[in-house]
Amino acid sequence: MPLPMPPTTLSCPKCGWHKTVVPKSDVLIEGHTWFTVCPQCGHAELERKEANGLSGLVAEVQQRFEIWQKKRAK
Numbered sequence: 001m002p003l004p005m006p007p008t009t010l011s012c013p014k015c016g017w018h019k020t021v022v023p024k025s026d027v028l029i030e031g032h033t034w035f036t037v038c039p040q041c042g043h044a045e046l047e048r049k050e051a052n053g054l055s056g057l058v059a060e061v062q063q064r065f066e067i068w069q070k071k072r073a074k
């Protein structure tokens with residue numbers, strides 16, 4: 001059984017964009033809950049670091065809300 005990935009803060013070294021995401025296998029949506037390129041400037045090498053407890057928790061709640069909104073919009 002794979003361990004879940006911890007909440008991760010993605011940040012762009014070029015323009016300063018950053019977002020904390022909670023990667024879960026069922027909700028990995030490129031450009032929404034996961035980013036491989038910066039959505040602001042298109043820089044492809046985002047820095048990743050493990051989020052601290054609080055920002056991870058906040059991100060998880062935000063992410064659930066975003067997904068809920070997305071489902072609701074259909």
Ligand SMILES: [Zn+2]
Nearest residue numbers: 012015038041
């Ligand atoms: Zn950027």
